Amino acid sequence: xxxIIIGAGITGPVTAMxxxxxxxxxxxxxAYDRTADGVGAYLNLAPNxxxxxxxxxxDPHDLGGFDTPALELRGSGGRLLAHLPMGxxxxxxxxxQTVRRSDLYTxxxxxxxxxxxxxxxxxxxxxxxxxxxxxxxxxxxxxxxTAEGDLLxxxxxxxxxxxxxxxxxxxxxxxxGLLNTGGYASxxxxxxxxxxxxxxxxxxxFFAYVQRAxxxxxxxxNVPRARAASDxxxxxxxxxxxxxxxxxxxxxxxxxxxxxIAATPRVIxxxxxxxxxxxxxxxxxPIGLVGDAAHGxxxxxxxxxxxxxxxxxxxxxxxxxxGEPVAAFxxxxxxxxxxxxxxxxxxxxxxxxxxxxxxTRVLRDRVxxxxxxxAAARSTKDWVTDYRIDWDAPADRDASxxxxxx
Ligand SMILES: Cc1cc2nc3c(=O)[nH]c(=O)nc-3n(C[C@H](O)[C@H](O)[C@H](O)COP(=O)(O)OP(=O)(O)OC[C@H]3O[C@@H](n4cnc5c(N)ncnc54)[C@H](O)[C@@H]3O)c2cc1C
Numbered sequence: 001x002x003x004i005i006i007g008a009g010i011t012g013p014v015t016a017m018x019x020x021x022x023x024x025x026x027x028x029x030x031a032y033d034r035t036a037d038g039v040g041a042y043l044n045l046a047p048n049x050x051x052x053x054x055x056x057x058x059d060p061h062d063l064g065g066f067d068t069p070a071l072e073l074r075g076s077g078g079r080l081l082a083h084l085p086m087g088x089x090x091x092x093x094x095x096x097q098t099v100r101r102s103d104l105y106t107x108x109x110x111x112x113x114x115x116x117x118x119x120x121x122x123x124x125x126x127x128x129x130x131x132x133x134x135x136x137x138x139x140x141x142x143x144x145x146t147a148e149g150d151l152l153x154x155x156x157x158x159x160x161x162x163x164x165x166x167x168x169x170x171x172x173x174x175x176x177g178l179l180n181t182g183g184y185a186s187x188x189x190x191x192x193x194x195x196x197x198x199x200x201x202x203x204x205x206f207f208a209y210v211q212r213a214x215x216x217x218x219x220x221x222n223v224p225r226a227r228a229a230s231d232x233x234x235x236x237x238x239x240x241x242x243x244x245x246x247x248x249x250x251x252x253x254x255x256x257x258x259x260x261i262a263a264t265p266r267v268i269x270x271x272x273x274x275x276x277x278x279x280x281x282x283x284x285x286p287i288g289l290v291g292d293a294a295h296g297x298x299x300x301x302x303x304x305x306x307x308x309x310x311x312x313x314x315x316x317x318x319x320x321x322x323g324e325p326v327a328a329f330x331x332x333x334x335x336x337x338x339x340x341x342x343x344x345x346x347x348x349x350x351x352x353x354x355x356x357x358x359x360t361r362v363l364r365d366r367v368x369x370x371x372x373x374x375a376a377a378r379s380t381k382d383w384v385t386d387y388r389i390d391w392d393a394p395a396d397r398d399a400s401x402x403x404x405x406x
Contacts, residue, residue, distance in 0.1 A: 001024045001025070001150045001151065001319065001323075001324075001325070002024075002025045002026070002027075002148075002149040002150050002151075003015075003016075003019055003024055003025065003026040003027075003149055003150065003151050003152070003153055003319075004026075004027060004029065004137065004139050004147050004148075004149040004151070004152045004153070005026050005027065005028045005029065005152075005153045005155055006029055006125045006139070006152065006153065006154050006155060006156045006161070006162055007028070007029075007030060007031075007154070007155035007156035007157055007160075007291075007293070008028045008029075008030035008105075008109055008119050008121075009105060009155065009156075009157055009291070009292075009308075010104060010105065010108060010291065010305050010308050010309065011155035011290050011291030011292070011293075011308040011309070011311060011312050012028045012030070012153075012155035012156075012291075012312075013028060013108040013109050013111070013112040013117070013119070014052075014053075014056070014108060014308070014309050014312035014313065015153055015155055015290060015311070015312035015315060015316060016028050016112050016117045016312075017056050017058075017111070017112050017115060017117065017312075018055070018056060018312050018313045018315070018316030018317070019316045019319065020115060020116075020117060021055075021056060021316065021391075022316045022317060022319060022320035023320065024316065024319055024320070026117065026153075027117075027118045027119075027120060027147065027149075028112070028117065028118070028119040028120065029119075029120050029123035029125065029139065029141065029147065030119060030120065030121050030122075030123060031122075031123065031124035031125070031142075031156075032121065032122070033121045033122050034121060040100075040101050040102060040268065041100075041101060041180075041182050041220065041268055042098055042099060042100045042101060042182070042218055043098070043099065043101055043104070043299065043302070043304065043305050044068065044086070044096050044097070044098055044302035044303075044305075044306075045060065045063070045065065045096060045097040045098075045099055045104070045305055045306055045309075046086065046087065046096050046302055046303055046306040046384070046385050047086075047087035047088070047094055047095065047096065047385045047386070048303075048306050048310060048384065048385050048386070048387040048388070049303075049305055049306025049307070049308075049309045049310065050094075050096075050097065050306075051387075051388050051389070052306070052309045052310045052312075052313045052314075052389055053309055055313050055389055055391050056313065058108075058111060060097050061097075062107065063097065063099050063103065063104055063107050063108075064099055064100065064103035064104070064107060065097035065098050065099030065100075065103070065104075066097065066098055066099075066194075066195060066212050066213075067095050067096075067097060067195050068086055068095065068096040068097060068098045068195050068196070068197060068210060069085065069086060069087065069095040069096070069195055069196065070083060070084065070085050070086055070195075070196050070197070071083075071084050071086060071196065071197035071198070071199055072084075072192075072196060072197070072198050072199065073199050073200075073201070073369055074198060074199065074200045074201070074254075074255070075200070075201055075365055076200065076201060076202045076203045076252070076253045076254065077253075077254050078200075078254035078255060079365075081201070081365055081369040081370070081373070082369045082370070082372055082373035083373060084372070084373065086197075086302075086385075087385055096302070098195075098197075098210060098212070098218065104305065122143065123141045123142075123143065123145070123147075124141055124142040124143075124161075125139055125140070125141060125142075125156065125161050125162065126140050126141060126142050126161065127139075127140040127165065128140070128152050128162065128165050128287055130285060130286070131148060136148060136149060136150045136151075136286060137149055137150070137151060137152045137285075137286045137287060139152055150286060150325065151286040151287070151288070151319075151325035152286060152287045152288075153288060153289075153290055153315070154166075154287070154288065154289045154290065154293045154294075155290050155291050155293060155308075155312070156293050157291070157292045157293055157296075158173050158274060158276065158292045158293070158296040159173070160289065160292075160293035162287065162289060162293060163279060163281075163289055163293050163294075165287070166281045166282075166283070166284050166287060166289070167279075167280060167281035170279060170280065170281065171276075171278070171279075171280075173274035173275065173276050173296055174274060174275055174276065174277060175227070175228035175272055175273070175274055176273045176274065176275055176298050176300075176348060176351045177224060177225065177226070177273075177351060177352070177355050178206075178222040178223065178224060178225070178273045178298075178300075178351055178354060178355070179222070179223040179224075179225050179229060179270040179271065179272060179273065180220065180221075180222060180223075180270065180271050180272075180273045180299065181220065181221050181223065181242070181246070181267060181268050181269070181270045181271075182218070182219055182220030182221065182267075182268050183218075183219060183220075183260075183261070183264035183266065183267045183268055184216070184217075184218055184219075184264060184265075185209075185216075185217045185218075185219060185259075185260040185261075185263040185264045186215060186216055186217075186263060186264075186265070187215050187263055188215065188217055188256070188259055188260060188263040189211075189214060189215060189217075190209060190211050190217055190256050190260070191256075192209075192210075192211055193211075194211050194212070194213065194214075195210065195211070195212075196210065196211075197209070197210045198210070198255070200253060200254070200255045200257070201353070201354065201361070201364070201365070202249070202250055202252075202253040202257070203252050203253060204223075204224075204249045204250075204252075205221055205222060205223045205224065205246075205249040205250065205354075206221060206222040206223075206354040207219065207220075207221050207250055207253065207255065207257045208220050208221070209255075209256065209257075209260055217256075217260055217263075219257075219260050219261075219264075221246060221249075221250075221257075222273070222300070222351075222354050223246075223249060223270065224354065224355040228272045229270070229272055234269065234270060234271065234272075237269060237270055239266070239267060239269070242267060242269065242270060243261060243267050246261050246267065247261060273298055273299065273300075273351070274296060274298075275296050275297055275298045275344055275347065275348065276292070276294075276295060276296035276297075276344070277341070277344050277345065277348070278341060279293075279294050279295065282294050282329070282332075282333045282337070283326075283329035283330070283332075283333060285325075285326060286325045286326065288315070288325065288329035288332065290308070290311040290312060290315055290332075291307075291308035291311055291312070292304060292308060294311070294336075294340070295307065295336075295340040295341070295344060296344075297340070297343060297344045297347050298344075298347040298348065298350075298351050300347050300350045300351045300354070301343060301344075301346070301347035301350070303343055303347070303384065307339075307340055307343065310336075310387065310389060311332075311336065313389050313391070314332065314335065314336065314389050315328065315329075315332050317389065317391055317393075318331045318332050318335075321394075339387070343384065353368070
């Protein structure tokens, strides 16, 4: 089999490496040229995503991130509401990693290339159709070129063109009620152990920070906003206006938000937080979706990248086992849909808790978070972070596994 992969973000290169392990050739086609690297924020790689990378012999410590073993949730006055582990600290690579998105992208792509995988840049997919005689698939790109393969995998992110090709009526991404922003503060110290995230439910907005090393503090903020900001409204937030707005939002909260914002040379411009609660069509014939294209999840979950990596590894295993794409895509959907949709719904509920009203604040601080904290302390198994892909599992184990995991 020869696979055409669309998108060289996180899922595309991972899927290509997993396919190579399964003995399947793949070429990755990316819309942008490499200059798109280096932009933006950072993300969390959870133990389930790290475990999936280890199936591909990728050491999470080679990705440029740092260990993030726990997070603390605090109220606007500084009161500790919950302490939550981010993985089980029982060996290297078993707790979450925090990594710049650009580092993760670059290193995964570089590793794929080092393994001999071809990545073609400047190839924006505009159409895909079955090949002559109904065999295989032909992809068409904006530059007029085409590519042929036995299957096409859409790893082209939240605004996927492949998703629209599969289903013109697919619902668009949903705005989750929050603007996102962040930055990297330098030359400041905070009162928190290295790697432990402190997250503050502020009076007007949500603020989180983590110390990577002394004087090097990464932070993000979620700002409630009833409706999505238009491009014009986002553009109107010049760096100075946006910084001033953040200072106003966090002026009355305990914690170092104001100091960290002041120590940040370039605050990242705000963007709308989106998700995709339900994508009706994941595959048709030899064309299927993986990663954010199939199930965009709010960054609040800390799971977008990890789910995407799981997808790539599992789909490759299923293609190896089934030997053809139609059955493999169907098995993939049966195994994945329950898990990812449950997580997307959970992330939306968490996002709602960042949109404070007097009633939700009391419920959250007095009932929900103490319960979550106690449950985390008691739990021996976590359905999200303890998920593992057994690369050597026989195909017929999948049906029972999907029931357990949904
Ligand atoms: C700012 C931000 C913070 C985040 N924080 C977290 C976090 O803390 N934890 C977490 O796990 N996740 C987080 N996420 C989500 C995470 O980045 C995504 O879940 C992950 O990147 C999905 O990977 P992907 O490869 O499926 O999609 P993407 O990373 O979006 O990659 C898609 C690729 O496809 C390319 N492409 C698009 N259209 C076409 C086309 N027509 N033809 C060819 N190529 C195309 C794009 O250029 C891109 O390179 C965050 C996302 C954002 C935006």
